[in-house]
Amino acid sequence: MVPFLLLVLLNMGTSQGQLQVGFYATSCPNVEAIVGGVVREAAASDQNTAAVLLRLHFHDCFVEGCDGSILIDSGAERDEKNAFGHQGVRGFDIVERAKAELEALCPRTVSCADIVALAAREALLLAKGSSYEVEMGRRDGVVSSVDSADNMPDVSDSVETLKTKFLQKGLTHKDLVVLSAAHSIGTTACFFMNDRLYNFPADGGSDPSINPAFLPELKSTCPRNGDINVRLPIDRGSEQVFDSQILQNIRKGFAVLQSDAALYQDESTKAVVDSYFADLFRPSFEADFADSMVRMGRIGVLTGLQGTIRRSCASFD
DSSP states (O other): OHHHHHHHHHHHHHHHTTOBTTTTTTTOTTHHHHHHHHHHHHHHHOTTHHHHHHHHHHHHHTTTOSSSGGGOOOSOTTSGGGSGGGTTOOOHHHHHHHHHHHHHHSTTTSOHHHHHHHHHHHHHHHTTOOOOOOOBOOBBOSOOOGGGGTTOOOTTOOHHHHHHHHHTTTOOHHHHHHHHGGGGSOEEEGGGTHHHHHOOTTTSSOOTTSOTTTHHHHHHHSOTTSOTTOEEESSTTOTTSOSTHHHHHHHHTOOSSHHHHHTTSSHHHHHHHHHTTOSSSOOOHHHHHHHHHHHHTTTTOBOTTSSBOOSSTTSOO
């Protein structure tokens, strides 16, 4: 395990050294303004835009690395975007609109992978979340396979499995907690709730970690044999603003997703959750989230002469 982890960290170190803030300062100086404008326009007609773009960035980075592989749409069933672990992922059209504007101004210059990373930051700002400088210089991948997404973190994963999956990407248990807090905004479908409410592995009933006062509310929204496509906020009481309320909900048994609730059932991740509510020496949740986003954005990046710069994000051309 140690040699494998060392290799992962060395690979990350080699790649991240070539990413830099202001990468397009000369070649395409308006890139941030253009992507920001497209994101704001999208958000004006869809209040879930921020959550959508944060999720897209996460799903891109956790497969082949932050290389835009999830964006490929050749029409084939084998395209990565069709993986079971990517179901419900959206935002492809927003990235494509930004890419079209950038191609008109700076042809074959800005990678789709960088647009995804930048769009996530812009989306976070719209949700009153953390601000951070986006390192850029990623190049687009030339592989997109549904099989590559087999090991995506899943809402039904145990906390040990989640920690392992994050560790394999060079991220810590603290990153797991902090990045899970992206669930502060957005919704989920009853499809992801049924087992937790009606067929929890322990006894075939409901997950005992759900606060008894919250259980009737969840069952009312997602009744047994009801419409699995009905959606509910992931962060009860604060679903439109990016803040640490999701962590308070986890502490009190009001977590909607099983993977979020699991964070309070492991000593190492529980300690991270509790640290943001300590009376003394409380860390900044906003600053930690920004740091974790930057680290996530370095996973498996292609730089220099690696990969390519696509003309269209949905195509390898």
